[in-house]
Amino acid sequence: MDPGRPTYAMDARAPAQARMEEVQRDLLRPLEGFSARYWIAVAVCGALVAWAGVAWAYQIAAGIGVAGIRRPVFWGFYIVNFVFWIGISHAGTLISAILRLTGAGWRKPVTRAAEAITVFALMIGGMFPLIHLGRVWIFYWLIPYPNERLLWPNFRSPLLWDLTAIFTYMTGSILYLYLPLIPDLALLSRRAAGIRARLYRLLSLGWQGTSREWHALERAMKLMAGIILAVAVSVHTVVSWDFAMALTPTWHSTIFGPYFVAGAIFSGIAALVLVMAALRRFLRLEAYLRPVHFANLGKLLLLMSIVWAYFAVAEHLTIWYGKHPDEFLVLEERIYGVFAPYFWAMVALNFVIPFILLGIRRLRTIRNIAICGVTVLIGMWLERFLIVVGVLARPRLAAAWGEYWPTWVEIAITVGTFAGMTLLYLIFAKLFSVIAIWEYDDVAHKQVHG
C-alpha cells in the first residue's frame, strides 16, 4: 500500500459509520499490546532518566560545585536547557491554538501530538530552575505564600515573573490538552477493560456525547485556544526578560522579547515535525499523518527560520554598528573568537540547511523535513548556549573573564531530559490515542456546527 494514499477512512464519500469504525481501529491499535521494541525503548529511556536522577542527587548531596558552572559563568547548561525546553513547549499550544482558531482543516491529526509536547516540555523545562538552585531544598521560598516569617518574595525580580508565567502556562496547557481528550476518553472507557477502563471512565468526567456537552466543549476549547495563545507569547517574553532586564552586555536588549518568542515557535515546530515523523513511522499512521501535513508544517518551519534569521541579523547588526566596547567584545567572540564554532554552526543549522531543504520544493520530503527538525533543535539549543554562556564569560571588567565547561553531572542531566521526553511520550502514546479520534466523527461535528 502506498503509505501516503488516503485510505477508506479518509474517503468522505464512504458511509460515516464504516469510516468511523476504521478510524477507531487504526488509531486505537497502537494502544494494544507491547512489542519488544517498545520495552527496549522504555528500558533505555528509563535508565537514562534514572542516571540523571542519580546525578542530581549527587549534586544536592555534594554541593552544586560538582557541576561545571563557575564565576563569572554563574548560569550554564541548566539555564540553557530551561530556555530550550520552554521554547519547545511552544509547539503545541501556539501551533494547535492558531490552527484551531483559524479553523485550518488539516490540523486534525496534528493538534494532540503538539499539545502533548507542550505539557511534557513544560514539565521538563520547569525542573531546570530547581536543578539550578544552589539550595533547592528551600525552593518554596520563591513561592508567594503566607508564612510565619512574614516574608514575601521580591516581585521586582524577573525570576518571580518567570515562576508566575510558567505556572500559568503549565495549568493552561494541561487544560488545553485535557479538554479535547474527553470525548476520546469516553470512547476508550467503553472499549477498555479492568483498571484501564476505570482510569478512562474517571478521566472522561461522565461524558455522554450529548449535543449540550459538545457545545460546551467546543466553547471551552475555543476559549482556551485564545487564552493559551496570549499566555504562550507572554511566557517566552518573560523568559527573555530574565536576560533583558539585566545590565549584562548584550542581554539588555529590547528585541529579546519577540526574538525569544520567534525562536520558541521555531524550535517548537521543529520538535513537532520530528515527533510526527516518529509517530508516523513507529505507529504506522501513514494514512493519517500524510505528506500534506508535513509539507504544511515544513513551510511553517521555513517561515519561522526566515523570521528567526531576521531577528538574529537585527540583533547582531546593531551591536556591530554601535561598537560599544563591552557589547562588541561579546560579538567578536561569537564571530571569530572562542565561540565562533558554535555561532557558525548555529547559523548553518538554523538557517542555511532549512533554507535549502525546505525552500526548494523538490527537496521538501518528509525525511528532509524531519532532518530540518533535528538541525533546528540543535541550532536553537546552541543559540541559547551563546546567549547564556557566550555572554557571561565576558563580563565588563577583563579581570573577571572566564570560561565554562560542563561536567558529567550537567551532561547526564541534559541527556536525561531528552530521554525523559521520549519516555513520557512513549507512555502517553500507550495510554491515549495520539490523534483525536472524535475529530473524524462527522456526526458529532454536525451537532456542534449545525
Add this chain to the structure above:
Amino acid sequence: MSTQEESQSDAKKTPRWGMTIDLDRCTGCGACVAACHAENNLPLSTPESAATGRAFHWIRIDRYYEGEFPDIKLKYMPVLCQHCDQAPCEPVCPVYATYQTPDGLNAQVYNRCVGTRYCGNNCPYSVRFFNWFDPVWPEPLDLQLNPDVSIRPDGVMEKCTFCVQRIKRARLEAARESRPVADGEIQPACAQACPAEAIVFGDLNDADSKVSRLAGSARATRLLEELGTEPKVIYLSRLS
C-alpha cells in the same frame, strides 16, 4: 531640644558608609586581599581553585598594562563590592537576600539566599562569589576563624560587607558611651592592612570626614560610573 530638631539631628547622624582608594598610592602588594581573607573567614583559595574559577577574593587587585614591551607600565586597581546606591544586584534577587541597609551597605543575607546566582550575573564589577561547596579549612587554619563573622554554607552567594562586624561593634561601643562614632574609628580589614594607607573608610554623610574630603578631590572617579550604579567606592587617580 524639641522633638523635631532631635529627629533632624538623628537623620544627620545616619551614616552613609563609603571608601576611597588612592590608586596613586597603591603598590599592588596584596595585603588588603590577605587581611580580608583572614578577617571574613573566606574559604581557602588555592591555585587549583583559581584554575577552576572557584577562588574567593572579596577584594582583588586588577592589573592593567599600559604601553608596549619592554616599555610597560603596570597599574593596579583593588576592586571590591562598590556598595552601589543603585545596586543592579538588588532588584533581581527573587527572595530579597540582597538589599540596601539604611546606612548604605549593600547587604547579603546568607540565610535567605536560595542560590539563583542572578545577582552575580547582574553585577558589572563581578565581585560576587558563590559557595559551590561547604567551606573546609585544613589544620590549623580551622582554629583561626573570626567568631564575629558567620560561615557561609554551600549554595549561597557572598561578597564584601565593608566589614559590617567592625561597623556594628564600633556603633555599639559609641552608643554605650553616648557619643557619635569618631571619624577613622572604623577600619575595614583592607584599610587597616594597607601599608601605603591608600584605603580610607568613613561616613560620606559627614562633610568633615576624611573620606568625604578625599571623595571631593579633583582626582576622584568611580568605576563604570556611566552605568548609573552610583558606587560608594571612590577611586583617586591622577588624570594623566
